[in-house]
Amino acid sequence: MRKIWRVVFSRYFLSGLFIAADVLLLSLLIVYASYYSYVFLTLHLLAVVAVFLHIVNAESSPDYKLPWVILIFLLPAVGPLIYLLFSRRKMTKAENRRLNEIAERLSAYPPEGESFLSLKEASPAAAGKAYAILGEDPIAAVYRGTSSRFYESGEALFADLLYDLRAAKKFIFLEYFIIAPGRLWDEIHRILLNKVRLGVEVRLIYDDVGCMRTLPSDFVRKMNAEGIRCQRFATVTPVVTVSHNNRDHRKICVVDGGIAYTGGVNLADEYANFISRFGYWKDGGVRLAGAAVTGLTRNFLALWDMTAGSASDYARYLSPPAPADDGGYYIPFGSGPYPFYRRSVGKSVFRAILDQAVRYVWITTPYLVIDRELTESICEAARRGVDVRIITPGVADKAAVKIMTKSSYSYLIAAGVRIYEYTPGFIHEKTVIADDEYAVIGTINFDYRSLIHHFENAVWIYRSDTVLRAKEAFGRTERQSHRISAEEAKLSRPERWVYNTVRIFRPLL
Numbered sequence: 176m177r178k179i180w181r182v183v184f185s186r187y188f189l190s191g192l193f194i195a196a197d198v199l200l201l202s203l204l205i206v207y208a209s210y211y212s213y214v215f216l217t218l219h220l221l222a223v224v225a226v227f228l229h230i231v232n233a234e235s236s237p238d239y240k241l242p243w244v245i246l247i248f249l250l251p252a253v254g255p256l257i258y259l260l261f262s263r264r265k266m267t268k269a270e271n272r273r274l275n276e277i278a279e280r281l282s283a284y285p286p287e288g289e290s291f292l293s294l295k296e297a298s299p300a301a302a303g304k305a306y307a308i309l310g311e312d313p314i315a316a317v318y319r320g321t322s323s324r325f326y327e328s329g330e331a332l333f334a335d336l337l338y339d340l341r342a343a344k345k346f347i348f349l350e351y352f353i354i355a356p357g358r359l360w361d362e363i364h365r366i367l368l369n370k371v372r373l374g375v376e377v378r379l380i381y382d383d384v385g386c387m388r389t390l391p392s393d394f395v396r397k398m399n400a401e402g403i404r405c406q407r408f409a410t411v412t413p414v415v416t417v418s419h420n421n422r423d424h425r426k427i428c429v430v431d432g433g434i435a436y437t438g439g440v441n442l443a444d445e446y447a448n449f450i451s452r453f454g455y456w457k458d459g460g461v462r463l464a465g466a467a468v469t470g471l472t473r474n475f476l477a478l479w480d481m482t483a484g485s486a487s488d489y490a491r492y493l494s495p496p497a498p499a500d501d502g503g504y505y506i507p508f509g510s511g512p513y514p515f516y517r518r519s520v521g522k523s524v525f526r527a528i529l530d531q532a533v534r535y536v537w538i539t540t541p542y543l544v545i546d547r548e549l550t551e552s553i554c555e556a557a558r559r560g561v562d563v564r565i566i567t568p569g570v571a572d573k574a575a576v577k578i579m580t581k582s583s584y585s586y587l588i589a590a591g592v593r594i595y596e597y598t599p600g601f602i603h604e605k606t607v608i609a610d611d612e613y614a615v616i617g618t619i620n621f622d623y624r625s626l627i628h629h630f631e632n633a634v635w636i637y638r639s640d641t642v643l644r645a646k647e648a649f650g651r652t653e654r655q656s657h658r659i660s661a662e663e664a665k666l667s668r669p670e671r672w673v674y675n676t677v678r679i680f681r682p683l684l
Contacts, residue, residue: 582666
């Protein structure tokens with residue numbers, strides 16, 4: 176009972192209640208005004224038509240347009256308003272000015288410029304794939320002078336991450352979607368407090384919705400009181416706002432500008448299997464040392480300054496780190512909603528790899544809820560003889576999303592794609608490996624939220640031994656997974672009911 180009362184009186188529940196009340200009252204007002212005023216009814220109908228024409232003429236996937244068209248005609252009272260609020264975010268003048276200022280200030284600290292020319296000379300094909308990132312992410316750049324290490328479990332990643340945190344001398348940057356009190360966070364928190372006492376600068380960003388069940392409302396105040404500079408991304412407020420639709424799903428840890436981590440892991444015990452939620456939690460990530468760490472540092476500082484409205488001293492954090500060259504090329508990059516990014520960087524990267532693959536593309540993802548364009552890129556690769564394999568969870572964290580993931584199986588299998596489900600539990604790792612040369616490791620899921628609405632990050636890797644280590648790890652994971660047959664891919668009758676109910680609106684979920 177105490178837990179129920181805690182939920183009912185939490186600021187998240189109350190905020191949701193106020194937002195629902197706002198929408199309901201506005202709906203009633205529109206219906207009432209339309210009923211009693213022909214002028215208002217005419218204006219409202221014109222608004223519906225204008226929004227409809229805007230959707231039809233928008234430069235976006237038909238998969239994304241169709242549910243919005245249905246929504247505004249099913250709910251003519253509030254459908255156009257919901258579309259204007261949640262379809263695409265429009266930056267305020269202050270946000271636009273701040274973003275331009277950050278980009279201008281970062282341009283004063285350009286990454287090394289020879290690496291892209293070196294990549295183009297080494298492989299024009301690889302340079303073409305790199306354009307899928309560099310043409311859309313103004314912060315991204317190609318780096319050499321870097322070494323990396325692939326992790327196929329959260330336990331292994333956190334063992335090294337804790338060691339590097341303890342060795343920090345200058346600064347620690349942490350940005351995570353979820354932080355939860357427990358064995359892992361408690362140990363990290365102890366390390367951070369000790370580092371603050373020793374004069375190390377510590378900054379922490381977390382997503383407010385991601386932590387709504389795990390952190391108290393005064394967490395930011397407590398962290399700042401302890402000397403840990405803390406920011407809450409897109410704070411949940413009791414008003415209807417576009418910011419609720421865009422979350423910070425990134426996972427970044429930077430230590431002294433010379434070491435960085437990213438991948439699927441959040442700072443919670445299930446990611447290191449200290450507790451069990453959905454069987455064994457299979458996760459992964461990558462550790463960077465050397466020049467490419469600057470790319471993740473730039474991503475962190477840009478979002479920090481956008482969130483805090485601050486102007487960090489970039490010269491202090493962006494000095495070139497000591498090189499640690501393994502011969503590979505690296506592009507740490509961000510992906511996220513328009514207009515912060517002109518297009519979905521993550522989707523462009525995945526399609527570039529799939530469309531140009533020669534031998535194989537192997538993918539691990541917790542969710543497989545994708546649009547027609549990305550689906551066809553996967554299928555076309557398989558149809559031309561590329562060995563395409565996808566591993567998804569055997570144990571789902573969300574029943575409805577599991578059904579939506581399974582609904583993709585039959586079409587993909589018919590095209591020649593091999594689909595596996597990870598038998599021991601839930602696979603949360605987000606990795607793409609291709610042709611023994613390319614890997615993309617980061618936070619980007621194969622679903623609409625990750626590809627359209629969330630702020631994400633990843634590392635594009637070319638000709639590093641880490642690609643082969645990731646391939647070997649995939650093989651071990653595959654041996655623990657069950658290959659789905661065409662018969663097993665068919666939805667049961669209850670699954671079809673759920674699928675048919677939500678399929679039209681899955682791009683909006």
